[in-house]
Amino acid sequence: MEHEIAEALVRRAMTQASIAAARGDAPFGAVLATPDGRVLLEAANAQATTGDPTAHAEIALIRDAARELGRPTLDGLVIASNAESCSMCASALVKARVTTIAFGAPSEGHMDPAIRLAELVARSRHKPLLVGPVLADECAAQIRAARDATPAPD
Numbered sequence: 001m002e003h004e005i006a007e008a009l010v011r012r013a014m015t016q017a018s019i020a021a022a023r024g025d026a027p028f029g030a031v032l033a034t035p036d037g038r039v040l041l042e043a044a045n046a047q048a049t050t051g052d053p054t055a056h057a058e059i060a061l062i063r064d065a066a067r068e069l070g071r072p073t074l075d076g077l078v079i080a081s082n083a084e085s086c087s088m089c090a091s092a093l094v095k096a097r098v099t100t101i102a103f104g105a106p107s108e109g110h111m112d113p114a115i116r117l118a119e120l121v122a123r124s125r126h127k128p129l130l131v132g133p134v135l136a137d138e139c140a141a142q143i144r145a146a147r148d149a150t151p152a153p154d
């Protein structure tokens with residue numbers, strides 16, 4: 001995957017992350033695209049607003065793609081996100097047979113389980129191409145800023 005395409009897709013994912021953060025969700029977004037960078041679908045994290053712990057951007061994107069594209073796999077397509085996918089999303093991306101995964105900020109140490117995307121892919125039969133981190137500092141700064149702006153619970 002060309003670096004310019006990966007950057008453009010991660011920037012689109014950052015836009016979705018901003019939408020999520022603006023409505024009170026964790027600042028994560030994802031896009032589904034063709035290898036040449038044509039965006040097909042976009043999604044933003046919606047855990048807080050839906051009360052659904054599985055409403056991560058990548059999961060929403062996979063579900064939307066299955067409905068919109070009418071196929072159970074995403075062979076030949078790219079998913080880009082503003083952060084390295086958690087193990088739940090990474091497993092779903094492998095199961096969906098995404099061809100390429102581009103990501104921004106590397107995973108954070110607090111993730112539970114703390115399984116890196118590369119480790120999960122290495123243990124999988126389907127091995128998507130991993131591209132990242134892309135725009136890691138910008139993505140990490142966006143995530144930090146959104147989290148710093150969120151008031152702590154009482």
